[in-house]
Structure formats: structure tokens, C-alpha cells
Amino acid sequence: MAPRTVVVLGSTGSVGANTLDLMSHAEExxxxxALTAGRNVELLSAQALHWRPDVAxxxxxxxxxxxxxxxxxxxxEAAAGRDAIIAAAGQGADWVMSAIVGAxxxxxxxxxxxxxxxxxxxxxxxLVCAGPALLxxxxxxxxxxxxxxxxxxxIFQVFAPEDRARIKRLILTASxxxxxxxxxxxxxxxxxxxxxxxxxxxxxxxxxxDSATMMNKGLEMxxxxxxxxxxxxxxxxxxxxxxxxxxxxxxxDGSTLAQLGPPDMRTPIACAWSWPRRMRWPAPGLDLAAVxxxxxxxxxxxxxxxxxxxxxxxxxxxxxxxxxxAANEIAVHAFLGRRLGFLxxxxxxxxxxxxxxxxxxxxxxxxxxxxxxxMAIDSSARRIAAQVLSRFERMG
Numbered sequence: 019m020a021p022r023t024v025v026v027l028g029s030t031g032s033v034g035a036n037t038l039d040l041m042s043h044a045e046e047x048x049x050x051x052a053l054t055a056g057r058n059v060e061l062l063s064a065q066a067l068h069w070r071p072d073v074a075x076x077x078x079x080x081x082x083x084x085x086x087x088x089x090x091x092x093x094x095e096a097a098a099g100r101d102a103i104i105a106a107a108g109q110g111a112d113w114v115m116s117a118i119v120g121a122x123x124x125x126x127x128x129x130x131x132x133x134x135x136x137x138x139x140x141x142x143x144x145l146v147c148a149g150p151a152l153l154x155x156x157x158x159x160x161x162x163x164x165x166x167x168x169x170x171x172x173i174f175q176v177f178a179p180e181d182r183a184r185i186k187r188l189i190l191t192a193s194x195x196x197x198x199x200x201x202x203x204x205x206x207x208x209x210x211x212x213x214x215x216x217x218x219x220x221x222x223x224x225x226x227x228d229s230a231t232m233m234n235k236g237l238e239m240x241x242x243x244x245x246x247x248x249x250x251x252x253x254x255x256x257x258x259x260x261x262x263x264x265x266x267x268x269x270x271d272g273s274t275l276a277q278l279g280p281p282d283m284r285t286p287i288a289c290a291w292s293w294p295r296r297m298r299w300p301a302p303g304l305d306l307a308a309v310x311x312x313x314x315x316x317x318x319x320x321x322x323x324x325x326x327x328x329x330x331x332x333x334x335x336x337x338x339x340x341x342x343x344a345a346n347e348i349a350v351h352a353f354l355g356r357r358l359g360f361l362x363x364x365x366x367x368x369x370x371x372x373x374x375x376x377x378x379x380x381x382x383x384x385x386x387x388x389x390x391x392x393m394a395i396d397s398s399a400r401r402i403a404a405q406v407l408s409r410f411e412r413m414g
């Protein structure tokens with residue numbers, strides 16, 4: 019059989035690095051066409067020297083000379099820039115891991131969808147900003163989108179598309195993050211270091227803050243609605259601090275199916291890589307006796323208003339979802355830069371959506387215009403969010 023051709027978008031992040039780790043256990047031959055990264059030249063070059071892709075691409079064009087120096091004589095081409103990443107994503111690989119963080123991952127993921135690739139999707143923003151278009155484009159090209167978020171992977175594994183009409187609801191589990199038991203007053207003084215200290219998962223700073231605000235769960239509600247064709251009122255969130263049950267699907271006959279496992283991102287990546295088969299790798303087992311007990315609680319929407327904001331955005335449509343995501347990125351960046359209080363993150367997002375909604379700027383376009391309208395709304399939301407943020411900074 020011919021080697022399976024692969025592109026890893028965002029190879030130096032935790033998902034990308036875990037993807038490469040799993041590929042060392044792949045039962046089929048793998049040929050890497052491209053590895054891409056944002057700014058981490060050192061790790062990208064080390065990965066490229068080990069895996070020998072056709073090309074290694076760094077988004078930061080100023081880092082291209084260093085990348086070329088590090089890859090000199092290896093036979094691996096060095097390239098840079100957003101256009102090079104989009105071209106690599108859309109070149110026709112069999113399988114593409116989409117693990118670029120943020121809205122920057124939207125255009126490359128859509129390029130991969132147009133090529134007909136099977137996409138392991140870890141980039142939330144592609145679905146949040148242009149979910150219906152992304153899925154329609156992928157289907158039309160003969161490809162498939164398989165979620166890599168642990169929650170959506172869990173649903174994917176127990177969701178029966180042929181019985182969609184008999185599925186009552188999807189239940190996304192949330193760890194509750196580091197502030198699950200904190201008072202509102204204490205949360206108001208939360209530091210960056212406290213917010214990124216996730217109790218169960220090892221993630222990047224931005225995703226960890228989203229977990230602390232529970233905006234990640236709001237984004238996941240939107241993703242789930244688009245991925246599985248479910249209405250807003252069919253998607254619930256439950257806090258499950260142990261992070262053993264990764265999500266559940268409730269059927270009309272009273273059965274509720276769940277996928278369980280240790281909190282390890284390699285498991286959903288392995289699912290996306292080998293579906294509908296199962297990949298053999300040194301996976302950690304689930305020791306339920308050691309876990310001891312599984313507990314659940316309702317999320318507190320007063321302390322975590324991001325859930326309400328996200329449900330509004332979901333019901334308002336993809337334009338509102340794209341705007342929410344952009345405003346959240348601005349607010350989280352400001353918090354990590356110590357320019358915004360923790361509780362003000364959700365407030366900035368809410369005020370931004372209110373202003374855009376009042377101006378009638380949340381309309382969306384057709385599938386063919388998906389990137390253009392999503393990026394237009396993204397740009398407008400970032401501009402408004404920056405203005406809102408400046409007011410919060412003055413108040414502080």
C-alpha cells in the first residue's frame with residue numbers, strides 16, 4: 019500500500035507534538051508532507067530533522083533565515099508565512115491534523131477541507147467561526163472531519179448518526195477548572211498563574227484560561243451543535259471534576275452512552291487517526307478503583323457567565339459565534355498581559371456582542387464566502403473588543 023500522506027498544522031503545540039508521538043506507533047507507513055508552526059523554530063526544526071517532511075513552515079517570516087540554517091543539508095525545504103501554511107494544508111494530503119490555536123487556523127482548515135482530506139480537528143475556531151461551511155465543504159470534497167477535542171471525540175464515538183432523530187441530548191462534561199469552588203470575590207483577584215494551573219489537563223495558556231472561565235465549554239457547545247446537527251436546547255453541560263467521563267449521549271429509550279478514559283489527549287488523536295478502527299499504542303489504562311468515585315454538579319452560570327454568552331451566540335448564528343470567539347481572544351490576551359481582571363474577560367465579550375448585534379453586523383454569508391465573512395466579522399469584533407477593553411482598563 020502507498021504511504022499515508024500527512025500534514026500537521028501546529029506541530030509544536032501539545033496536540034501537534036502528541037500527534038507526531040502517536041505516528042511513531044502507526045501500523046501503516048506514514049509520509050509527512052508538511053509540518054507547520056507559529057514561532058517555535060527550535061522545536062519545528064528538531065521535528066523536521068527527525069521526521070523529514072517535504073517542507074517545514076514557520077508562520078513568522080522573520081524566523082525563516084534561522085529555520086533555513088537549522089535545516090541546511092537535510093533535504094527538508096524551509097518556508098514561511100500564512101500563505102505557505104494554507105497551501106500546505108490544501109495540497110491533497112490523506113490526513114491533516116488541524117491544531118493551530120485561534121482564528122489563524124480557520125483558513126488552513128478550510129483549505130484542507132476543500133482538498134478532500136480526512137481532518138483531525140483540534141482547532142475550535144474553525145467550527146465556531148464557520149462550522150456549517152466547513153462541514154459542507156468537506157462533505158462535497160469527499161473528506162471527513164473527525165473531532166479531536168476530548169469531549170467531541172467522546173460524543174463522536176457513541177453518536178449514531180442514523181438514529182439522530184432518537185437522540186434526546188448531548189451532555190458535555192467540564193472539569194470546572196481551577197476556580198470551580200472559588201467565590202466570585204476570590205475569582206475577581208485571580209492571577210494569570212492561578213488561571214493557567216488546570217487541575218487535570220496540560221494545555222497552553224490561552225486554552226487553560228478558557229477552561230478557567232468555562233468559555234471553552236461555551237465554544238464546545240457551539241462546536242457540538244454544528245458537528246452533530248443538534249439544537250441549542252439539546253446540548254447541556256455538567257461539571258465532572260475527575261475528567262474521566264469525557265461526554266455523554268442520551269437516547270430516547272432512556273439509554274445514556276458515555277466514553278471514558280484517563281485525561282490524555284493522545285486517545286482522541288488516536289481515534290481521529292484510525293477511525294473506524296482502533297489504533298494500538300501504549301495507551302494508559304483506566305483504573306476505576308484508583309479513581310474511587312465519579313462526581314457531578316450543575317455549572318454555576320452566575321460565576322461562569324461565559325456559558326450564557328455562548329448559548330446566545332449559538333442561537334444567534336455563526337456570525338455571533340465568530341464575534342464571540344474574536345472578542346474572547348482579545349480579552350484573554352489582555353488578561354494574560356495583566357491588563358484585565360479575570361471576571362472582566364466575559365464582560366468584554368458580552369459588551370462586544372451587544373454592540374455588534376445593535377449595529378446589525380452579525381449577518382453571515384454563503385459557504386463559498388465562509389473565510390471572507392468569518393474574517394470580516396472577526397476583524398470587526400476585535401476592533402470593538404479593543405475599544406471595550408480600553409474602557410475596562412481606564413476603570414481599573
